[in-house]
Amino acid sequence: MHGTLTAHTEARDLARMNLSAVTRQQCASCPVRSKSICAALCETDLAALSRISHPVRLQPKVTLVEEGDSADEVFSIVSGTVLLSKLLSDGRRQVIGFALPGDFIGLSVNDAHAFTAQSVDEVKACRVGRQALEEFMEHAPALARRLHQNACHDLAIAQDHMVLLGKKSASERVATFLLDHRSRWEKLGGASVRIDLPMTRQDMGDYLGVTVETVSRTLSGFAREGVLMLIPDGVRVLDLERLQAAAQG
Amino acid sequence: MHGTLTAHTEARDLARMNLSAVTRQQCASCPVRSKSICAALCETDLAALSRISHPVRLQPKVTLVEEGDSADEVFSIVSGTVLLSKLLSDGRRQVIGFALPGDFIGLSVNDAHAFTAQSVDEVKACRVGRQALEEFMEHAPALARRLHQNACHDLAIAQDHMVLLGKKSASERVATFLLDHRSRWEKLGGASVRIDLPMTRQDMGDYLGVTVETVSRTLSGFAREGVLMLIPDGVRVLDLERLQAAAQG
DNA sequence: CGTCTAGTTGATGGGAATCAACGTAAGTGG
DNA sequence: CCACTTACGTTGATTCCCATCAACTAGACG
Numbered sequence: 001m002h003g004t005l006t007a008h009t010e011a012r013d014l015a016r017m018n019l020s021a022v023t024r025q026q027c028a029s030c031p032v033r034s035k036s037i038c039a040a041l042c043e044t045d046l047a048a049l050s051r052i053s054h055p056v057r058l059q060p061k062v063t064l065v066e067e068g069d070s071a072d073e074v075f076s077i078v079s080g081t082v083l084l085s086k087l088l089s090d091g092r093r094q095v096i097g098f099a100l101p102g103d104f105i106g107l108s109v110n111d112a113h114a115f116t117a118q119s120v121d122e123v124k125a126c127r128v129g130r131q132a133l134e135e136f137m138e139h140a141p142a143l144a145r146r147l148h149q150n151a152c153h154d155l156a157i158a159q160d161h162m163v164l165l166g167k168k169s170a171s172e173r174v175a176t177f178l179l180d181h182r183s184r185w186e187k188l189g190g191a192s193v194r195i196d197l198p199m200t201r202q203d204m205g206d207y208l209g210v211t212v213e214t215v216s217r218t219l220s221g222f223a224r225e226g227v228l229m230l231i232p233d234g235v236r237v238l239d240l241e242r243l244q245a246a247a248q249g
Numbered sequence: 250m251h252g253t254l255t256a257h258t259e260a261r262d263l264a265r266m267n268l269s270a271v272t273r274q275q276c277a278s279c280p281v282r283s284k285s286i287c288a289a290l291c292e293t294d295l296a297a298l299s300r301i302s303h304p305v306r307l308q309p310k311v312t313l314v315e316e317g318d319s320a321d322e323v324f325s326i327v328s329g330t331v332l333l334s335k336l337l338s339d340g341r342r343q344v345i346g347f348a349l350p351g352d353f354i355g356l357s358v359n360d361a362h363a364f365t366a367q368s369v370d371e372v373k374a375c376r377v378g379r380q381a382l383e384e385f386m387e388h389a390p391a392l393a394r395r396l397h398q399n400a401c402h403d404l405a406i407a408q409d410h411m412v413l414l415g416k417k418s419a420s421e422r423v424a425t426f427l428l429d430h431r432s433r434w435e436k437l438g439g440a441s442v443r444i445d446l447p448m449t450r451q452d453m454g455d456y457l458g459v460t461v462e463t464v465s466r467t468l469s470g471f472a473r474e475g476v477l478m479l480i481p482d483g484v485r486v487l488d489l490e491r492l493q494a495a496a497q498g
Numbered sequence: 499c500g501t502c503t504a505g506t507t508g509a510t511g512g513g514a515a516t517c518a519a520c521g522t523a524a525g526t527g528g
Numbered sequence: 529c530c531a532c533t534t535a536c537g538t539t540g541a542t543t544c545c546c547a548t549c550a551a552c553t554a555g556a557c558g
Contacts, residue, residue: 086412089498094412109401114408144393151400152358158407159363163335163343165414166458170546201505209415211547216506249338419514450537460515465538 027053035102035188036076040146049143052132057124064117064125065106071113072130074106080123081198084115085206095207097157098199100184104150106130121198165209168248173208174218175247178228178235196234222246276302284351284437285325289395298392301381306373313366313374314355320362321379323355329372330447333364334455344456346406347448349433353399355379370447414458417497422457423467424495427477427484445483471495 027050033039038046058064064075067086082099096115099105108114137144164173182195197204201212208215219235222228227243229236237243276299282288287295304327307313313324316335331348345364348354357363386393413422431444446453450461457464468484471477476492478485486492
């Protein structure tokens, strides 16, 4: 078992008591402000939100929220990658997504989290009490609208992934994953030929509905064919067109 | 090609002009009012919404909305079953869900529908202009909240289905589908031993990520083992516990 | 240095896809 | 009314993609 969040955040909470000015400044200079739900807020509301949000910094493989836990905290990712997964009773794991900077985690219908979220690499995030956020939303309809758009967007992503899991072959799945990941980072202003893959092959496999070995073999295959090059913690795309062809839109 | 909705609705629109009182009455006596998004509305708002909503009645296999179409209409299902699907460029189809009475169809992030929706059997629904609905929502925050809950609920369903598609065996998929369908109808006040399946085996297969033959074989297998009985347009559950065991949580 | 995790590659087997045949029911038109 | 067609469902035979099992390498770390 890996560490939990509590130990880190409690120390931070104590620090925050005397540092709300600093916290506010962090929001104003937040690198993903324009990409996150905070983009919906005016300066005044942003300052108000910053007063109820707590910056957290997480080591790799730390659990933010556990499937089934009461959802009294939500997160906005600032940097790093967070893996979202669900378990079957016998231990089989399905990764349902990767949250990147700007993404929002944790809203659910009832009061229990629908999935587990854990950091893949070092992650910076903003933690907000759920009730505080909901009270805040009462007076910030723009934020409520933004969260709804967010949910609709996540739903569209989920539907696309159902097509992948239900209909695509192993190589189509891997190619699609690489291209999706690339375009998500591109929107965040990242480079484009290099695709960072901080997660393990197992994580990718559990996301794509195939085994570790299949992910490895498929990537090796692409490398052998000159479509890409395997590099530490990622790939370098050599032939984008063929990769796109392999993904089968 | 099957018929489109336009021909039906235009005639109805003409009729509606002189029948808004009837329309309003229909909302007040709507059988799924308490299950649909309309449950969020007070009598006054319901009457107001009924003025912008148009009842429609659809024959089987009629397309309500097409993937990619501009999303200027949304629907609330009153009776019947609607199949939601997405296509890959080469024609492979993934069914991403079935909308039942009380379900809401059509909201998306941008202005294009993310999926195709077509009636499975005879369907009654309420059609609402998207822009009219969004204007209405400005003055009905309860409805906006309800739609957000709805989106979150759909997202949770989608995530569960990703687990099914990514990790479950064929027989687990079929068993899960039957139980899910049963509990959805149960919430609508339907019986419980008989599960209605108005969709084709092909539809089920495309939903579960398996072929027609596999669905057929799996159902026959359950019938042979005495778990259920195949009846026209459905199954009769004989051994609920074993069906639940076969579904693997 | 031993241990552990992650990744790769090879050999083998299995579960579901594919290919194929057949039965049934509902139209359709002569 | 009946031959003909078409859609749907079922079952059997065969194939194949990927899972499984297994061996090995490389890097991280105490």
